[in-house]
Amino acid sequence: MPELPEVETIRRDLAPRLEGRRIRAVHIDKPDILLGTDGPEDFKQRIAGARIRRVGRRAKWLLFILDRGVLITQLRMTGRFAVGRGPVPPIEEFRHVAAEFILDDGNTLFYDDVRRLGGFLVLSHAEWESEERRFGPEPLAAGFRARDLAAAIRRGRLPVKNALMDQSRLAGIGNIYASEALYGARIDPTRPAEGLTDEEIRRLHRSLRRILRSSLNRSGTTFSNYRAVNGRSGSFQDLLRVYAKEDVACRRCGTPIRRIVQSGRSTFFCPGCQG
């Protein structure tokens, strides 16, 4: 569930607590969260003793830039972080702690993941540079214009909703913000991406950036699983217009919001005004 605004919120929470810290030791409680091929011993050896230079983000991935490589986290559906004085996590909801990173200031970074779909990966700086190129542009980057959105998504016959969520075309958009952005731009999510007009691309560009910024200002959407650091909630769910609102009257035209399935994912839209 964490998409760009949620991961960026977590990054902002973690950065002041982690930047400059050294990782003294690592405990892996659930080894299947190690997404690389090598096991826990190799993982520990690669990061124990490393200093965290910076906490970054690319698409939906959280990055711990170390002095000797990059520790990458993919939260996927249910990954969460908390920071506190160990050995017990500071909040009770952490009942599925999968990894603990003990820092040199006495704090511990706890990673909790009920479903264990998320996890960690360590790459060298060079490997990360190469990996990073697989992602499309960041939609909130200062220079990201409507023409950049057109270049990113306006090709192929696949539905525009799927194009928005394709991380190699555009970075950071998932199921919630794809539906919300298309509603804001009044575009039918099933339309082939290559068929969007310049005017529709401009509306979508404006809608997408406005919604992402607005969500960021509210620390993201708290919907069942997502929490920022130490259990903190976001509030963008109060501003959702279509996501998870099947049968609710559209605020623009009163038509009931519909749910359809595209590539196995729920899409919510208004059949009345998204034409």
Place this chain on the structure above:
DNA sequence: CTTGTACCCTGACCGC
């Protein structure tokens, strides 16, 4: 190259 589908995982929820 593009596009689609199965899979991973567990808790919440629903109908009986």
Place this chain on the structure above:
DNA sequence: TGCGGTCAGGGTACAA
């Protein structure tokens, strides 16, 4: 009250 089935979706692997 219990029980089985279904769903949630980010990312990857793999097939067509």
